Amino acid sequence: MSLVTFDTFANVVDGKLVSTTSTRHGINPATLEPLPPVPVSTREAVHDAVAAARRAAPAWADTPLNDRQQTVVRFADALASHAAEFAKMLTLEQGKPLPDARVEVAQGVRMLKGMANFPFPEQVIEDTERRRVVTRYLPVAALKLGPAVVAGNPIIIKPSPFTPYSGLKLVELAQHFFPPGVVQGLSGDDSLGPWLTADPGVDKVSFTGSTATGIKVMQSCAQTLKRVTLELLVPVGCRLATRKTDELGAETIRQLFAPMWISQRLRPRCVLVVRAMNACPLTLPKVAHLALYNSGQVCVAIRRLYVHSSIYKDFVAAVVQHVKTLVVGDGMDAASLLGPVQNAMQYQKLKNMVAKIKSDDLTVSAGDLERAFPERKGYFMNPVVVNNPPDDSEIVTEEPFGPVFPVMKWDTEEEVIRRANNSSVGLGASVWSNDADQASRMAKRLQAGNVWINCHLELHPNATFGGHKQSGIGSELGLDGLKAYCNVQTVYHDKGGSSRL
Known part of the structure; x- marks a missing residue:
């Protein structure tokens, strides 16, 4: 049974499919024919999504790690079962040959499962009769799916305005597995990205795109001291x-798990x-x-x-x-x-x-x-x-x-x-x-x-992916990528301290 269909497209806010007054549409680059309409989000839609994410955050962070990981695995299995539909949509909106699209969907499934099975870090610095010191990693509200939700964060996904279709359907599929507000998606025009990066309710932004736009993202995030991961792809290589x-x-907030899925931008x-x-x-x-x-x-x-x-x-x-x-x-x-x-x-x-x-x-x-x-x-x-x-x-x-x-x-x-x-x-x-x-x-x-x-x-999925010089700040995948969606907390426990109080 298909959990999603690819004939209509909507925003996903607080577990619900939400339409907008204004819409736009992409173009099939092979035929130049218009693709179905997609939402153009308003600033109010951004506020609603951020509020829903913050309501969902405490319960999702308190969900046991193994439960979060297994939810991601079930989501990945569902993506695999819909691989043919997602691959076709990728080809229609981005243009790549259908066999390549199939490979990239499979890569997305592999990356999701890899991140879900990655051991969550907790570092014991000292453990003696007198004292125990442990550094652990706590959720931070983020904008990136795989590692974000494994780490206990809700996420708002903003696909590229050039290729919004697969991203929106990915979020719609996620509603069958995650609680309302944990995985949301917003489509829009060039105003949507700046609204998200400026919103004080967003704690972290992960962006993939040009260095020039990455600088603007970082400048916007600096106003509220947001955490930032930038994968910037200007001339390199x-x-x-x-x-x-x-x-x-x-x-463009990067929304999929395999870097190639967003290659078009x-x-x-x-x-x-x-x-x-x-x-x-x-x-x-x-x-x-x-x-x-x-x-x-x-x-x-x-x-x-x-x-x-x-x-x-x-x-x-x-x-x-x-x-x-x-x-x-x-x-x-x-x-x-x-x-x-x-x-x-x-x-x-x-x-x-x-x-x-x-x-x-x-x-x-x-x-x-x-x-x-x-x-x-x-x-x-x-x-x-x-x-x-x-x-x-x-x-x-x-x-x-x-x-x-x-x-x-x-x-x-x-x-x-x-x-x-x-x-x-x-x-x-x-x-x-x-x-x-x-x-x-x-x-x-x-x-x-x-x-x-x-x-x-x-x-x-367990190897760090990042760039040098102006190719970005921070990294994706691996332990470093997982830590990027966490706040660091070190706990000092004086085991004999209670007897001296």
Whole structure:
């Protein structure tokens, strides 16, 4: 039996589906057809949701940890049972191919269950005959689902105005498992985010988006000293290959569990370094896929690919051959391997970037700049690979957030590390090499919060996910991510103190 249907969409406040006087609608980026109407929340709706969350907070915090964890597991099981519907909605609103959407729903289920089964921290500092000192972690009202509710917090979810549908249905599904007020959802326009961050009844905000918007979020939260977690995805990342192997401006509170689920509104950078000629045939499909996954609209997608000069020519030739096999089309079409860009704003940015590549007279290894944007309905872009552009060119220094990336040569380890780290941000990087010692040495020197060796974009619910430099403040997932939704309390118990009173 289906617990939710995907024909109508509403806010969820205090356990109830709530409509609004004003509505808006998203666009299917593959067809440009309007999707169903969604609510445009008012400031009053924000006050009602915050009040409901604060009423629900004491009882949910007092609910035994095991009960909270099992509730999250049951919720995750329900999400898994509705995987087909959620995957279809993700494809309709975001554009990604349906198989990729299915993988991301499954990843969301895995992340939920992983956080639910993570042991809640309590640190015994001292335990002697005389004294016991324990540091423990208490709930703080938050805006982030998985770890927030496990930690005992209520949560208000604000999905992106570009892609609100799956987020709203996720919250609606949650009503079958959580008490009223514990999990709520509000949809709206550009006013909604600032209202939430400014509301004195909100104790913590978790935001995923651009650095520019993250700064505004932090400024707003500072007025009431809110706790803040920022996952900021401006130009960062690149890929390094060694001789041996290889905001959108919207105020968006991150609402889903797998980072890829919100990929349509992230602006990150990832680095790849490749070495080793004999690894190219195995490495190449992975590299091209990771650079173009979701048409490049992923926070930790490969954005700069550095390949050692000794294998550069053959590596690029293999990349070109692989890119030629990729079919761009509607995500609902089984033949499509790459879907559209998510919205008109980003589509225009990519057109401007391609125009800049042309005006700078850069060499293109794969794709055709004149035919990069097909004359068809939808925000489609054919993939483009730029051959060894200068380090100061826009395609290297700016975040495309689309199916276009540069491949560049390198000769010495010192040189490529310096170039890879020459960024104000640092979310992810990967090193591909048959030389394990070299790969490990290089990985340690990369200034990024997540570094992979001979793989990329692999996540674990119990491993911390965060960025360096301007890629954010705080972290998600793992013990650090769980602690981010807690207040720290240290209890000092003098065991003999009562006899001296």
